[in-house]
Amino acid sequence: MKHKGILIVVSGFAGTGKGTLMKMLLDKYENYALSVSMTTRAPRPGEIDGVSYFFVNKETFEERIAQNGLIEHACYCDNYYGTPRDYVEKQLEAGKDVILEIEIQGAMKVKEQFPQALLLFVMPPSVQELEQRLVGRGTETPEVIHKRMCRAAAESEGIEQYDYIVINDKLEDCVVEMHSIIQAAHYTPLRNEEFIKHIRRDLEGLAKGEK
Amino acid sequence: MKHKGILIVVSGFAGTGKGTLMKMLLDKYENYALSVSMTTRAPRPGEIDGVSYFFVNKETFEERIAQNGLIEHACYCDNYYGTPRDYVEKQLEAGKDVILEIEIQGAMKVKEQFPQALLLFVMPPSVQELEQRLVGRGTETPEVIHKRMCRAAAESEGIEQYDYIVINDKLEDCVVEMHSIIQAAHYTPLRNEEFIKHIRRDLEGLAKGEK
Secondary structure (H helix, E strand, O other): OOOOOOEEEEEEOOOOOHHHHHHHHHHHOOOEEEOOOEEOOOOOOOOOEOOOEEEOOHHHHHHHHHOOOEEEEEEEOOEEEEEEHHHHHHHHHOOOEEEEEOOHHHHHHHHHHOOOOEEEEEEOOOHHHHHHHHHHHOOOOHHHHHHHHHHHHHHHHHHHHOOEEEEOOOHHHHHHHHHHHHHHHOOOHHHHHHHHHHHHHHHHHHHOOOO | OOOOOOEEEEEEOOOOOHHHHHHHHHHHOOOEEEOOOEEOOOOOOOOOEOOOEEEOOHHHHHHHHHOOOEEEEEEEOOEEEEEEHHHHHHHHHOOOEEEEEOOHHHHHHHHHHOOOOEEEEEEOOOHHHHHHHHHHHOOOOHHHHHHHHHHHHHHHHHHHHOOEEEEOOOHHHHHHHHHHHHHHHOOOHHHHHHHHHHHHHHHHHHHOOOO
């Protein structure tokens, strides 16, 4: 049975390893495509246009908004960030499961337009573990870590809006688990309307005595 | 993380191999328990009390109903059939995923009482395949097969009430798929309320500067 792809939204607290998880998922399994965001902020050293982000100017971004060319967009620190619609729709049509990494407000906007989107929230096994990972990076000051914890506390209020939580304890296990949640999602009735319609039509045909 | 078990309701058309699937699931994986129904019908040759069914008389069955001792029950051909509550609740508490095989009316009653129950509907890959399996048994007359097709057509109207469809094409693959759907179901926010509450409390503690 040929499936259309699933749009997968991945959110989660900073420091839960979302980026690594998604990279591993794409390396380990076929059938995934990663959506690249569009932004008006300047590229940082090492960032590649079309890989890290699509870097555009403000006029181009606003044109895209006006053309309904973005699934969702937001403005942070005077810069726009958004998800181009054409890439996502093309990959879904081709049967790819497309992954977006965005925060909760964006996730809710995506769900409005794609009710069949699958929303995953990546969590640490414990808050202690999360704090240790952030401290362990050695790059963040205690103030920054405290700010991230405050943000995580606020973000945690939205977890019930997600379809599944993904607990990143051991990275290797977590990737397998995440893949298996996504695979299972292909088998909801909502995502198999065509197949069910087909089965019903054939059963009714036989019930009426047709061949 | 210790999970409470999930109550899994399995329905599906006659001839889709539900019985074999569940037997294989229990043989292949630990952590499943199969609920045994209670009935007032007489045992058939080879049926074992406590394995095939709990065979009881009408008075005992009606006492159970009166004591709210059955999760659901129904009456077919003057015989009662029902699901004893105590076994199911004990196994769920012990962390087992408990499987019930019942038809759609029973499934809806279970969902009312156990909103966290997982409802699976087993389907054939095609109606042609289903018909061939029934014909292939060689035990059913064309009239009986036609009757089953009519019943399947009626039952198919309820598929959208289920959480997932399970397509039994190759039995071996189907068992793995069914297991993986059930495993994924352990990670919905609704089934992890305690864990999420715990994480929130700890995050708020840190955000307020507690240690």
